[in-house]
Amino acid sequence: MKQSLFVYNTLTRQKEEFKPLNAPHVGMYVCGPTVYSDAHMGNARTYISFDLIFRYLSHLGYKVRYVRNITDAGHLESDADEGEDKISKKAKLAKLEPMEIVQKYTVGFHEVMQVLNILPPSIEPTATGHIIEQIELVKSIIAEGYAYEVDGSIYFDVEKYNQKHNYGVLSGRNLDDLLNNTRTLGGQEDKRGKLDFALWIKAKPEHLMKWTSPWSIGFPGWHLECSAMSRKYLGDQFDIHGGGMDLIPTHHTNEIAQNEACCHTNPARYWVHTNMLTVNGQKMSKSLGNSFLPHELFSGNNKILNKAYSPMTVRFFMLQAHYRSTLDFSNEAMEASEKGFKRLMNAFNLLDGLKAGNKTEVEIEPIRNRCYEALNDDFNSPVLIAELFEATRIINSVHDGKMVIDEKNIAELKALMNDFVIDILGLKNEQAANDELPRVVDFIVNLRSEAKANRDYATSDKIRDGLQKVGIQLKDSKEGTTWTKI
Known part of the structure; x- marks a missing residue:
């Protein structure tokens, strides 16, 4: 087309x-x-x-x-x-x-x-x-x-x-x-x-x-x-x-x-x-006390924030408005974007487990065409995201056994989500990354334990301080070492 x-x-x-x-x-x-x-x-x-x-x-x-x-x-x-x-x-x-x-x-x-x-x-x-x-x-x-x-x-x-x-x-x-x-x-x-x-x-x-x-x-x-x-x-x-x-x-x-x-x-x-980014309907400015930096948004360390928001939630929030429209920040808007982003990525994570039927109750190609129509209309990302939520509805329905689609349309659904969610909107699957985090941190903690056992305290301290800088805090006790995200 x-x-x-x-x-x-x-x-x-x-x-x-x-x-x-x-x-x-x-x-x-x-x-x-x-x-x-x-x-x-x-x-x-x-x-x-x-x-x-x-x-x-x-x-x-x-x-x-x-x-x-x-x-x-x-x-x-x-x-x-x-x-x-x-x-x-x-x-x-x-x-x-x-x-x-x-x-x-x-x-x-x-x-x-x-x-x-x-x-x-x-x-x-x-x-x-x-x-x-x-x-x-x-x-x-x-x-x-x-x-x-x-x-x-x-x-x-x-x-x-x-x-x-x-x-x-x-x-x-x-x-x-x-x-x-x-x-x-x-x-x-x-x-x-x-x-x-x-x-x-x-x-x-x-x-x-x-x-x-x-x-x-x-x-x-x-x-x-x-x-x-x-x-x-x-x-x-x-x-x-x-x-x-x-x-x-x-x-x-x-x-x-x-x-x-x-x-x-x-x-x-x-x-x-x-267009500009506003905060609760006002222009963002230091004099008004309503400005914040990206790292404050990710950590939640600013008095106007109710909580921390992940980088991909922030990216999704911004893409939900057309680039020529004023975008107004509020905690309520961010929390709604967080829910929407999780819904989208939860569906994305179901794709590999979808089972094909011998018939199809919905065609995916028209959704792909509408995604292109949205972006071809001056890069209209909010309309594109609305179409991707229609794809999300289909993924959830197939997963729950409420809808049947054949192998061809499952392949098209996977390609659609990869093309538009990952490659074009540039959203990362934070859930998949978080699933790997415990294994990675446990591996590093074990390396530190070996260093301590070998009395290599310089390496042990370097590992502890390095993890602290990336948001992982270690706690040593008689039972061993535990860690938490900070």
């Missing part, structure tokens, strides 16, 4: 049939994290959404080059090109090298991605690793007449650009509206226009992260890195550019301007944006 994939394009504000530039190859660029703090749950939602897109396009047979950057320089405290670089500021406070901060939070980010079963991108470039490319991009923009220098800093001339291009094409706002709604801030006296933004910033003597350029010793503006790296790895124009919707008015708008100025084309054909 041949079906077309339709994707909502922020640029045109409508669903469009997905037609890659160079099928079966697909280029996809997603704005990655700024690694100066722990990954927050809003980030996690964005990367789970694009993981679904990456997985589904790959399932359809596309050869996807997925590029997700790491911002490790140039992201200032203010979008008005003011304040310190966030990583440099963190490094000064901690009395560390900036790249120590980068390493710490990059490792933490990758750990969260792995726990949530988010596949790594094809390429993960860093801003600091592409300074040369960013400098060359600035040279091109200057040569085209859309940038100017003031005392070693380079600024993009938005009003001049808007004379031939539509600066607000992505946000849907015209330049006059943008100018009227932009307040004049201190430190902008070097700029010709209120909307102008920095391409290269001359560093102050105390600035930690700086490089030599034709204009000054300084560092790149935040928006520049994505233009430079997407162009290097995906070309002047590629298929999908994405990120959170908060990037639309400034970061992605400025990316388009940079690329149009130097390459004479919008960098992406399809702009895809995820």
